[in-house]
Structure formats: structure tokens, C-alpha cells
Amino acid sequence: MSEIPEDLYYTKEHEWIKVDGDEVIIGITDHAQHALTDIVYIELPEVGQVMGEMDEFAIVESVKSASPIFAPLAGEITAVNDNLDDAPELMNSSPYGDGWIVKMKLDDASGVSSLMDASGYRAEIGE
Template sequence: MSEIPAELYYTKEHEWIRMDGDIATIGITDHAQDALTDIVYIELPEEGDVLDDMGEFAIVESVKSASPIFAPLAGELTAVNIELEDAPELMNTSPYGDGWIVQMRLSNPDDVSGLMSADDYRSMIGE
């Protein structure tokens, strides 16, 4: 059974979002990393990039496949987890901690109300 922290928001594309004011930290869910299996590489965006809602901003490669990561909301990247360049496996071992991918200042923080709750996400993945 996947870990699904109650305080986070989720997307249908298996990203999680942790809010701190108007800053969103974004990563992939435990369910996603388990489906991908061993993550071996991530193509990261640049700090300062402006992302559109549902715009692709990274590509995660595993021994199984390559998967795009989409911005759940629009905003400007304020931080990129460059540790993932040398240790992409952090997305497997700590998807909600050290395996975060980016932080962004949201264009409209109220847009998080359109994301899924932990219960909604759990139902979507059938757990």
C-alpha cells in the first residue's frame, strides 16, 4: 500500500504538492515511484523558469520507462532540487522528503482548491 500523506495535495498525473504560503513544493507520489521502479535519471528545469498549468517541466527515467512530469499549477520556479542530478534514487527512497523535484511561486495560490485531497487520490489509485 502506498504512503499518501494527508496534508498534501495530489494530481491525476501522480504528483504531490506541499503548500507553504504561495510556494508549492512538488514531487512524485510513492505510488508513482513504485510504478516506475528504480529511477536512474531526471532531466530538471532551470530555476526561474515560468511554467504553465499542466506544462511539462521534467522527465524522469527509470529502468522501466521515461515519464514526463507536469506542473500541477502555473507559476515561477524558485528552487530546483539539484541533488537529484547525482542521486535520482532519492525519488524512490524519499518521495515526500529529500526526493522533492521543484519549488514554485504560484501565480494564483487559490488554484490548489482544484487539486485532489489524499482521500481522493487514494480512491483514484484504488487503495
């Protein structure tokens, strides 16, 4: 059974979103990292890159496959987790902590309410 923290929001594409003031932190869920298996590389976006909702902003490569990561909401990338360049496996070992992918300033923070809460995500993945 996957770890699904109650204080986060989720997407059908298996990203998690944590609201942090006027920014959000985005990563992949425990369910996603289990499905990907051993993550070996991530292609990160540039700080300052402007993303539309559902724009692809990163590619995660595992021993099994390459998977796009999508912006759950529109906004600007304000930080990337450079630690993932040397240690992409942090997304496996700490998907909700040290394995975060980007921070983003949203164009419209009210859009967060359209995302799933923990119980909605549990239902989505059948747990």
C-alpha cells in the same frame, strides 16, 4: 499499499504538492515511484522558468521507462532539487522528503483547492 500523506495535495498524474507559504513544493507520489521502479535520471527545469498549468517541466527516467512530470498549476520555478542530479534514487527512497523535485511560486494560489486531497487520491489509485 502506497504511502499517501494527509497534509498534501495530489494530481491524476501522480504528483504531490505541499503548500509552503506563497510557494509550493512538488514531487512524485509513492505510488508513482513504485510504478516507475528504480529511478536512474531526472532532467530538471531551470530556476526562473515560467510554467503554464499542465506544462511538462521534468522528465524522470527509470530502468523501465521515461515519464514526463507536469506543472499542476501555473507559476515560476523558484528552486530545483540539485541533489537529484547525483542521487535521482532519492525519489524512490524518500518521495515526500529528500526526493522533492521543484519549488514553485504560483500565479494564483487559490488553484490549489482544485487539486485532490489524500482521500481523493486514494480513490483515484484504487487504494
